[in-house]
Amino acid sequence: MFIIYKTAVFIHIISAIFWLGGILFTAGVLVPATRHKLLSEHRGTFFALVGEKFSRISWVLFVVLIITGIVQLLARGFTVDYLLSSSFWNSNFGSILGIKLSLFAIVLVISGLHDFWLGPKAVELMNKKPNQNHTRIYQKASRWAGRLNLILGLLILYFAITLVRG
Numbered sequence: 001m002f003i004i005y006k007t008a009v010f011i012h013i014i015s016a017i018f019w020l021g022g023i024l025f026t027a028g029v030l031v032p033a034t035r036h037k038l039l040s041e042h043r044g045t046f047f048a049l050v051g052e053k054f055s056r057i058s059w060v061l062f063v064v065l066i067i068t069g070i071v072q073l074l075a076r077g078f079t080v081d082y083l084l085s086s087s088f089w090n091s092n093f094g095s096i097l098g099i100k101l102s103l104f105a106i107v108l109v110i111s112g113l114h115d116f117w118l119g120p121k122a123v124e125l126m127n128k129k130p131n132q133n134h135t136r137i138y139q140k141a142s143r144w145a146g147r148l149n150l151i152l153g154l155l156i157l158y159f160a161i162t163l164v165r166g
Helices: 002-033 043-075 086-090 092-128 133-165
Strands: none
Touching: 002 043, 002 133, 043 092, 086 092, 092 133
16 A cells, blocks of 8 residues: 555656646746747747647646545545544644645636636737737736746645645
8 A cells, every 4th residue: 555655646746746847937937938029929829839738738637636635545544434524624634635625626716717718818819919908908817827826836835745744
């Protein structure tokens, strides 16, 4: 059972690194790079390509994170009955896990809004009406969704560390 636990932890951490690292790379490298005159005319297309690829990977990672999280709990000896009990969620471990899972649920909602509505709409408007106020509103909303997910992702990381390190 220990090898299953360690494998689940490894995959969980790699998935979290990939997702959070992708957001950090986007914010720190890709977005600033699109301000270069070389990409200015094709900014919407560039964001569409990168966003679509990262979105697909992110949703796969979210599923992997859910599965490996469940496997970790079961491999640590938590039974399904105990995980569904109030005594688990009232324990220190359970309450911290509850915060982490609540933040993750918010990330899923924001990611859905960003990936399936705000982002695609911003890209569409950037390509069709790049200088209109409506376009800037969607761009700003899309940026703020990404920033919020970054902050939430860092908070999730903090609570993940708290779970295992106290």
